Amino acid sequence: MKAILFIGDGMADRPVAALGNRTPLEAARKPNMDEIARRGISGEMYTIAPGVPPGSDTAHLALLGYDPYEVYTGRGPFEAAGAGIDMRPGDIALRANYATVDDALVVKDRRAGRIQGTKPLTDAVGQIKLSGAQFIFRSTASHRAALVLRGTGLSYEVTDSDPHEIGKKVLQVKPLLRPSEDMELARAILAGGVRKYLGRRRGANKTTKLLNEFSRKSYEILKNHPLNRERVMKGLLPANYLLLRGVGIAPHLKPLREKFGITGACVAAAALVRGVCRMAGMTVIDVPGATGSVDTDLNAKREAVLQALKTNDLVVLHVKGFDEMSHDGNAPAKVQFIERVDAMLSSLIDAADFIALAIDHTTPVSVREHTGDPVPVAIAGPGVRADEVSVYSERAAAEGGLGRILGKELLPILVDLMGRSKKFGA
Ligand code: ZN
Ligand code: ZN
Numbered sequence: 001m002k003a004i005l006f007i008g009d010g011m012a013d014r015p016v017a018a019l020g021n022r023t024p025l026e027a028a029r030k031p032n033m034d035e036i037a038r039r040g041i042s043g044e045m046y047t048i049a050p051g052v053p054p055g056s057d058t059a060h061l062a063l064l065g066y067d068p069y070e071v072y073t074g075r076g077p078f079e080a081a082g083a084g085i086d087m088r089p090g091d092i093a094l095r096a097n098y099a100t101v102d103d104a105l106v107v108k109d110r111r112a113g114r115i116q117g118t119k120p121l122t123d124a125v126g127q128i129k130l131s132g133a134q135f136i137f138r139s140t141a142s143h144r145a146a147l148v149l150r151g152t153g154l155s156y157e158v159t160d161s162d163p164h165e166i167g168k169k170v171l172q173v174k175p176l177l178r179p180s181e182d183m184e185l186a187r188a189i190l191a192g193g194v195r196k197y198l199g200r201r202r203g204a205n206k207t208t209k210l211l212n213e214f215s216r217k218s219y220e221i222l223k224n225h226p227l228n229r230e231r232v233m234k235g236l237l238p239a240n241y242l243l244l245r246g247v248g249i250a251p252h253l254k255p256l257r258e259k260f261g262i263t264g265a266c267v268a269a270a271a272l273v274r275g276v277c278r279m280a281g282m283t284v285i286d287v288p289g290a291t292g293s294v295d296t297d298l299n300a301k302r303e304a305v306l307q308a309l310k311t312n313d314l315v316v317l318h319v320k321g322f323d324e325m326s327h328d329g330n331a332p333a334k335v336q337f338i339e340r341v342d343a344m345l346s347s348l349i350d351a352a353d354f355i356a357l358a359i360d361h362t363t364p365v366s367v368r369e370h371t372g373d374p375v376p377v378a379i380a381g382p383g384v385r386a387d388e389v390s391v392y393s394e395r396a397a398a399e400g401g402l403g404r405i406l407g408k409e410l411l412p413i414l415v416d417l418m419g420r421s422k423k424f425g426a
Helices: 031-039 056-063 076-082 119-125 179-188 190-223 226-233 256-260 271-279 298-309 321-327 331-345 407-417
Strands: 003-008 041-046 092-101 107-109 134-139 144-150 241-249 264-267 283-285 314-319 354-358 375-380 403-406
Touching: 003 056, 003 331, 003 407, 031 331, 031 354, 031 375, 041 407, 056 271, 056 407, 076 092, 076 144, 076 241, 076 271, 092 190, 119 134, 119 190, 119 226, 144 190, 144 241, 190 241, 256 407, 264 271, 264 298, 271 283, 283 298, 298 314, 298 331, 321 331, 354 407, 375 407, 403 407
Parallel strands: 003 314, 003 354, 041 403, 264 283, 264 314
Antiparallel strands: 041 375, 092 107, 092 144, 092 241, 134 144, 354 375
């Protein structure tokens, strides 16, 4: 038995006055999503926990069956994995922004004028030698890059160098475990925990030194790089500093194959989602024309799903554009995009034994940020106890037979319906 798991990023919403107090899902004409709800079982889902607005990274970890509170320390490792870096458990990864600073290291632009084509700069920075660890540095999209530190005794318990504001000086990375807290912490963990705590302190200090060394050396290279001189001559902002943020340690994620005994593939453009799927041991498929935005090539993504179904038990189809429209506060565009995506689903509805509709978090157009509201979920396929719900929407789902589940419970439920779960007990 095979399954498609569709994930509409930020597709859930709250009632919108301009839509007659309907949510975009309620206002959209979407016969295929409604058909899945009609045939199947619906429910509400808190992706992380009630009242917790999920990030896309933690939400996708949960949707793949992991407990984000156990495996997540920061966004960096998933972004790096999404950039194609082979992460190893224990690697420390950060997101890096090419930024513009003045001679006093005050940030003038956090994105260096949204610079494109940073590869020559990234190659030059890659030549740096750090004392005490290896590193991998790679350009991702636009002004973004990923930095991975690899070595022993490293820690994610360090601060950002990104001041997150224009007009502020870049920050020195600092250990999060400050000496002033020593006594308190040491007392709290006295029973056998002191050595562990001191180890953490050593790791944080070592990582702090390495990141500050990386910042200093990369600045020396970038400020004199020919590409930046050329940019200045053309009146463009030089990309002369790398702001670091989103630090995290790469967890060991038990691959889906071991965890559930199924093979999985992922059709997604967003680097973060690709990274989560990759670290979960899934095959991540490149789809030309998939952009992670509303201009994405939906037909190409559908074809990729059909292709991947031939060799995988589970195919995750992630579509991002809803979230972008929500952050823009654009309800009509969100409705329109829901209708376009729904049309694409018509040829997927019967492509696998099961099809499940899920959403990683609610992003209300009125709030323009993720909120903790539950999202609707629907599963259709053989043997499913179909309920009375015949519409896929936030409010209709509350009446469904699944009741209310957590994000990390969705995949086990689906795997059980697929007949692939293991009995607990005799
Ligand atoms: Zn998201
Ligand atoms: Zn978002």
